[in-house]
Amino acid sequence: MSLLHTRNLTAFYGDFQALFGINFAVDSGETVAIIGANGAGKSTFLRSLTGLLINDADAIRFKGKAIGALPANHIVGAGIAMVPEGRKLFPSLSVEENLKIGNYSGREGPWSVERIMDLFPFMRQRRHNPGAALSGGQQQMVAIGRALMSNPDLLLCDEISLGLAPTVIKDIYDTLPAIQETGTTVVVVEQDIQQAMAVADRVYCFMEGRVTLEGPPGNLSHDAIREAYFGLKGAV
Amino acid sequence: MANTGTYCVTTATRTSRIGLMLMLAGVAFLSLTPVWGGRSDMRLVVEFCYFLALAQMWNLLAGYAGLVSVGQQAFVGLGGYALFVSTIFMGVHPLLALPLAAVVAGILALPTALIVFRLRGAYFAIGTWVMAEVYRLSFAQVSVLGGGSGQSLPINVIKSVASSRSDRELVVFAIGIMLAVASTGIVWWLLRSRHGLALTAIRDSEPASESLGVNNFKTKLLVYVLAAAITGFIGALIYLQKFRIAPDAAFSLIDWTAYVIFIVVIGGIGRIEGPIVGTIVFFILREFLSDLGSWYLMMLGLVAVVIMLKAPQGIWGELANRFDLHFFPVQRRLYRSDGQTPGGSA
Amino acid sequence: MDWINAVVQGILVGGLYALFATGLSLIFGIMRLVNIAHGDLIVLASFLGLVIVTGLGLYPLVALLIVVPLMFALGYALQRGLLNFTLGSDILPPLLVTFGLSIIIQNALLEIFSADSQKLPAGPLQTASMQIAEGLAVGVFPVIVFACAVVVIAGLQLLLYRTALGAAFRATSDDPDTARLMGIDNRHIFALAMAISLAVVALAGVFLGMRTAFDPSIGPGRLIYAFEAVIIGGLGSLWGTLVGGIVLGVSQIIGGKLFPGADQLAGHVVFLIILVFRPRGLFPRAMD
Numbered sequence: 001m002s003l004l005h006t007r008n009l010t011a012f013y014g015d016f017q018a019l020f021g022i023n024f025a026v027d028s029g030e031t032v033a034i035i036g037a038n039g040a041g042k043s044t045f046l047r048s049l050t051g052l053l054i055n056d057a058d059a060i061r062f063k064g065k066a067i068g069a070l071p072a073n074h075i076v077g078a079g080i081a082m083v084p085e086g087r088k089l090f091p092s093l094s095v096e097e098n099l100k101i102g103n104y105s106g107r108e109g110p111w112s113v114e115r116i117m118d119l120f121p122f123m124r125q126r127r128h129n130p131g132a133a134l135s136g137g138q139q140q141m142v143a144i145g146r147a148l149m150s151n152p153d154l155l156l157c158d159e160i161s162l163g164l165a166p167t168v169i170k171d172i173y174d175t176l177p178a179i180q181e182t183g184t185t186v187v188v189v190e191q192d193i194q195q196a197m198a199v200a201d202r203v204y205c206f207m208e209g210r211v212t213l214e215g216p217p218g219n220l221s222h223d224a225i226r227e228a229y230f231g232l233k234g235a236v
Numbered sequence: 237m238a239n240t241g242t243y244c245v246t247t248a249t250r251t252s253r254i255g256l257m258l259m260l261a262g263v264a265f266l267s268l269t270p271v272w273g274g275r276s277d278m279r280l281v282v283e284f285c286y287f288l289a290l291a292q293m294w295n296l297l298a299g300y301a302g303l304v305s306v307g308q309q310a311f312v313g314l315g316g317y318a319l320f321v322s323t324i325f326m327g328v329h330p331l332l333a334l335p336l337a338a339v340v341a342g343i344l345a346l347p348t349a350l351i352v353f354r355l356r357g358a359y360f361a362i363g364t365w366v367m368a369e370v371y372r373l374s375f376a377q378v379s380v381l382g383g384g385s386g387q388s389l390p391i392n393v394i395k396s397v398a399s400s401r402s403d404r405e406l407v408v409f410a411i412g413i414m415l416a417v418a419s420t421g422i423v424w425w426l427l428r429s430r431h432g433l434a435l436t437a438i439r440d441s442e443p444a445s446e447s448l449g450v451n452n453f454k455t456k457l458l459v460y461v462l463a464a465a466i467t468g469f470i471g472a473l474i475y476l477q478k479f480r481i482a483p484d485a486a487f488s489l490i491d492w493t494a495y496v497i498f499i500v501v502i503g504g505i506g507r508i509e510g511p512i513v514g515t516i517v518f519f520i521l522r523e524f525l526s527d528l529g530s531w532y533l534m535m536l537g538l539v540a541v542v543i544m545l546k547a548p549q550g551i552w553g554e555l556a557n558r559f560d561l562h563f564f565p566v567q568r569r570l571y572r573s574d575g576q577t578p579g580g581s582a
Numbered sequence: 583m584d585w586i587n588a589v590v591q592g593i594l595v596g597g598l599y600a601l602f603a604t605g606l607s608l609i610f611g612i613m614r615l616v617n618i619a620h621g622d623l624i625v626l627a628s629f630l631g632l633v634i635v636t637g638l639g640l641y642p643l644v645a646l647l648i649v650v651p652l653m654f655a656l657g658y659a660l661q662r663g664l665l666n667f668t669l670g671s672d673i674l675p676p677l678l679v680t681f682g683l684s685i686i687i688q689n690a691l692l693e694i695f696s697a698d699s700q701k702l703p704a705g706p707l708q709t710a711s712m713q714i715a716e717g718l719a720v721g722v723f724p725v726i727v728f729a730c731a732v733v734v735i736a737g738l739q740l741l742l743y744r745t746a747l748g749a750a751f752r753a754t755s756d757d758p759d760t761a762r763l764m765g766i767d768n769r770h771i772f773a774l775a776m777a778i779s780l781a782v783v784a785l786a787g788v789f790l791g792m793r794t795a796f797d798p799s800i801g802p803g804r805l806i807y808a809f810e811a812v813i814i815g816g817l818g819s820l821w822g823t824l825v826g827g828i829v830l831g832v833s834q835i836i837g838g839k840l841f842p843g844a845d846q847l848a849g850h851v852v853f854l855i856i857l858v859f860r861p862r863g864l865f866p867r868a869m870d
Contacts, residue, residue, distance in 0.1 A: 050763055081763075
């Protein structure tokens with residue numbers, strides 16, 4: 001049985017429909033990447049999973065429970081944590097406080113402030129700095145650490161490579177195995193197709209609020225991806 | 237192809253034509269009060285007119301420019317005192333003192349704006365209130381104006397309006413009617429002018445329009461000063477009718493701002509028709525319920541709270557959405573939907 | 583000595599103003615809500631104190647043990663049941679709803695208690711004073727009020743910066759959506775903030791009632807003092823709020839000495855001067 005799956009998930013902003021019946025599944029232990037252009041509905045999909053957009057309860061099932069109608073503040077307690085796009089550190093909290101608030105839900109598990117700092121050693125010196133005083137890559141690491149602090153079963157990473165230098169992106173993705181070792185399943189949303197293909201066991205491609213392609217990276221041809229990503233048929 | 241566009245336009249012009257007819261009928265009915273009614277009816281109509289004018293001004297500020305003022309009583313009071321000072325101490329004719337009061341209020345609105353514009357949003361609101369308090373307390377200190385207990389308009393000044401009492405009442409009545417029509421017309425004209433678009437932008441998204449920078453500030457300042465000037469004129473007319481002024485009453489938050497806010501919220505904020513509907517509802521409620529005293533005010537507060545939560549567009553907003561009514565079309569897109577339509581955009 | 587006396591009186595009055603202002607500052611800091619009914623809630627607390635003092639025969643300071651929890655509960659219910667629904671990007675709903683609330687509270691108090699002036703009996707504390715230096719005596723009660731203000735602000739400061747709940751308050755203030763992703767129920771956080779705000783208001787209301795006469799109409803005036811103290815101190819700074827209260831208190835007392843009857847006006851004018859020259863207040867927060 002899959003860890004999380006959605007059935008015919010839709011989402012609206014007022015009259016505007018952003019998602020049209022998304023069927024999505026992720027198994028425990030596998031790494032899934034969601035790719036798609038700007039406005040394809042990737043972030044809306046994550047907002048739905050995390051309860052920032054409310055759905056029918058049955059549209060999203062997580063560990064067998066219908067969670068589609070749970071508000072955001074109950075989702076993290078159920079075991080889904082999110083690294084939001086743009087990091088979204090709390091500017092008036094220090095690095096350490098940002099991490100600690102990640103465990104506001106009180107879920108128990110392997111992660112602690114000290115263990116996060118083992119994973120990202122730079123934090124030890126910056127412990128009491130405000131989150132906003134860090135570089136972009138460091139902020140991204142704090143955001144990941146903050147999400148891990150809730151000891152999630154499922155970690156959703158929204159565009160974690162956005163705006164970062166290639167070496168920094170590599171550093172961040174290099175920590176994924178250590179995270180998965182603790183039993184956390186990872187879903188990454190990426191605009192960078194290469195990056196997504198490199199880390200994922202399976203890829204979903206979104207376009208205009210629909211899933212246009214799904215499968216293991218090895219099985220997907222460049223043309224198929226291009227068509228699913230840009231909607232260009234046969235174009236070069 | 238352009239069918240839908242043309243259809244939209246004709247609908248809008250038909251309802252606005254009906255609206256205009258209704259308005260004209262209303263104005264005609266009120267204008268003929270001296271024919272069908274007595275002196276108390278005339279007084280009531282004058283009161284209706286100045287509340288409508290005050291409501292149009294507050295709606296222009298809060299509903300269109302995003303300037304939620306709870307200090308408009310400052311300009312009512314300043315206008316009233318301008319009438320008293322200019323007629324008593326400077327020998328100005330009372331009817332000339334009315335536009336003079338507008339000028340005085342408009343000029344004093346400039347330094348007031350420079351102070352309160354430093355505050356954002358809700359703090360702006362309380363800032364305007366502090367300014368009104370400063371004016372109130374300042375006038376209470378001026379002993380030649382009667383200090384805190386106030387002063388009456390001397391009989392010779394009153395007589396200079398017109399020699400007979402009924403003539404004087406007729407003059408005040410006529411000005412009242414004109415004031416209500418003019419304040420509504422000015423708001424309509426302003427919204428159809430090029431400032432209207434800037435105002436709509438400010439109302440729809442303060443931060444987004446803020447990126448327009450200086451123009452945004454200028455537009456707001458223009459609206460603030462204009463509203464202050466007209467409110468000053470209204471204040472002078474109010475005290476030309478009342479003959480007696482005192483700081484606490486002239487700068488009363490409840491009388492000149494709280495009631496007005498309730499009128500606009502109940503009628504429909506951000507629409508020209510809102511203040512008209514609101515003033516009618518307000519006067520009907522008052523006729524039946526004002527004997528209840530504080531219960532009446534509690535009820536007004538409650539109605540405003542409920543409307544703000546359940547129907548933030550007010551009575552007119554609900555009606556307009558349901559029946560697609562636009563008596564005062566200011567939305568250009570209706571016209572632009574078909575570029576062929578003659579006399580389209582304003 | 584006369585002038586030193588006036589300054590000391592002003593500082594002590596400033597403590598009461600700081601208590602007026604702290605709740606306003608707190609809820610603005612956490613949810614960007616400006617509560618126009620704040621002053622009327624202070625007066626409501628004074629009347630609650632009056633009911634308990636006369637009904638149960640308690641001393642006003644003992645009545646605080648009932649008034650503070652009551653106002654705390656009222657704040658929680660008010661936010662959860664009403665004001666949470668007004669929060670959003672549009673500033674009009676919270677402003678107009680609290681404005682309506684202000685009118686409702688004022689007139690309800692008027693209906694129940696009439697327009698008569700009331701006072702909470704402070705007993706010997708009313709007149710007790712202590713000699714600080716030759717010719718300089720201060721009232722014991724104003725000193726207690728001032729000390730309370732300091733303790734309240736220090737306590738809130740500890741709560742905000744040293745506890746998990748405080749971190750949740752600050753996180754919600756920074757970014758409510760992301761805070762929800764952390765499992766923080768922002769409706770609950772906002773309600774707790776309003777509850778704390780009204781608990782401080784309860785303290786302020788009872789002290790106000792013990793210090794001077796009060797009636798249902800004085801709420802808006804207290805709101806204005808609170809507002810001025812907040813702006814003078816700098817938005818979002820609690821210690822700044824205390825300084826703001828002191829500046830306001832000293833301005834009023836000195837102004838009243840120079841120009842009898844103009845104490846309120848003097849306070850407003852000093853406020854306006856500070857607003858013109860230091861629009862972000864004396865202690866602006868680094869980020870806002």
